Amino acid sequence: MIMHPAIKLRHIRAFLDIAANGTLSAVARAQGITQPALSRTLAELEDLLGATLFLREKRRLVLTDNGVLFRRHAAAALQMLEAGAEALHPSGHGGRLRVGVLPTAATRLFPRVALRFRHAAPRVTLSVETGPHSHLVRLLRDGGIDLMIGRMPAASDMAGLRFEHLYEDRIALVSAAHHPMRGQPVAQVLARCPLILPPADALIRRAVDEYLLARNLASVQPAFETAALAVGRGILAGSDALWFISGGVVEDELDRGDLVQWETGAGFLSGAVGMTRRQAAPGQPSLELLARLTHETVLDGHII
Template sequence: MIMHPGIKLRHLRVFLDIAARGSLTAAARAQGITQPALSRTLAELEALLQVPLFRRERRRLVLTDAGTLLRTHAAAALQMLESGVAALHPVAGTDRLRVGILPTAATRLFPRVALRFREMHPHVTLSVETGPHPHLIRLLREGGIDLMIGRMPAAADMAGLRFDHLYEDQIALVSRAGHPFWGQPVRDVLSACPVILPPQDALIRRAVDDYLQARNLAGLHPAFETAALAVGRGILAASDALWFISQGVVGDELDQGALIQWPTDAGFLTGAVGLTRRQVGPENAMLDVLTRLATDGARTYAGSRAS
């Protein structure tokens, strides 16, 4: 079957954005259009293809089998097209790598890697994009970034991508040093004090929710939701709140004694951290160098935490 001539790039971009975010509202905001307009575009694409691409599960849109197949090929096709357009307009006299950094790698691992890369290749600019996982995944698929460093994406997000494992990072429960309830049972403290949870779309949120449910705290209402170090650190310093956050985000604060880590006794509060790249893309020697440095840096970082 030949592709219907009515299918346009806007159809595919809308489709990929909805697939990445699982929400019409979030995708419409990212596209800068109204939700009704985005819904019409999706309906047009499904009509042209004559197959449903999504099904609704609770409050999320989930890809059908046909949608999963289309995303794999549409993402690869758009990436190749973006690469071709970029090759027509090279930037003279400069090189640039665009890297997306999730919070777990932003404060300790990546700064060390970035400085080492700068020593080796001072003519290359590292353009760093931060933000939540859905935002960076979308940029990676669309060619807005060349590499993402952080926690392993969910299986549903891995079509057209590859993940290289670096190390395991624990989800820590932390508070300010000198917390008045230190030493008391964690379940009681969580029930009595304000709690900061990762955002709903954070990769670690599900593991935290599972932890709370296993301790009959599924109904706990968080006071705040954030994965931002500056925000979380500021709230902890001025209150008796506790924060579930990737250990890599608050490693320096723990080492310096500004924050303390509470025992959780939960082996599943951990997850893989690594490099996520597109499976199909142009050769990039500088990106390969950065990947090797990140691998070496992660080995040193993981060793220092174990010692």
């Protein structure tokens, strides 16, 4: 089947934006059009394709199987068009680059890289997606993002992807600086104080669970589960809780003295941080520039 000639680039961009956001209202605001107009654009695309691309679940639009399939190809096609436009003006580095950033890289590494990138390629818009590992890996596979920066995915998630190592990031155990049990054995403190653990699906959760199991603390029920800096920092500030979290998330808070790190005595509480991208992705000058600047930022010693 040949693609219907009435399908325009505006249909493709609208579809990809809705797929990434999940709501019509936010995309309509971002595009400067009304929600009914955006809804008509989506309906036109589905009619022209002869397929339903989204299902409505409560207030969100969720991709159907056909939508997932079309998104993968549409994103790749749009990326190749943008790469072609860039190739005509290689010194300008225009366009948009979509990057997924995991919590461990979001606080210190990526902001520094983003500022360097802005200086080197001021005509490129960095569109940044955050969220849990599973969400970003799915976006990467479907073409919703061009690159993911953060901890190395599990081996089961690496099919069709490639990982470039940047550095090792420790899992830190932190608390507020004024914690009343500072100086006491960490095992006793963990048994008596509320714990904040990474979410169950976080890459670092297994290592934390193994650490607690080795110290006969596996039965301790966590009070909270989060990898969000704002949430964890707020809970620590108002309690005597302790938080297991990637060191990169709280590096600035530790440097300022707002949080303190507890010695765990476990060298295995660390993991690789790097850049993950699709193996078959076409070359993109702005993407290669971002990758180079990321490596340079790490080598300059501003991260570790």
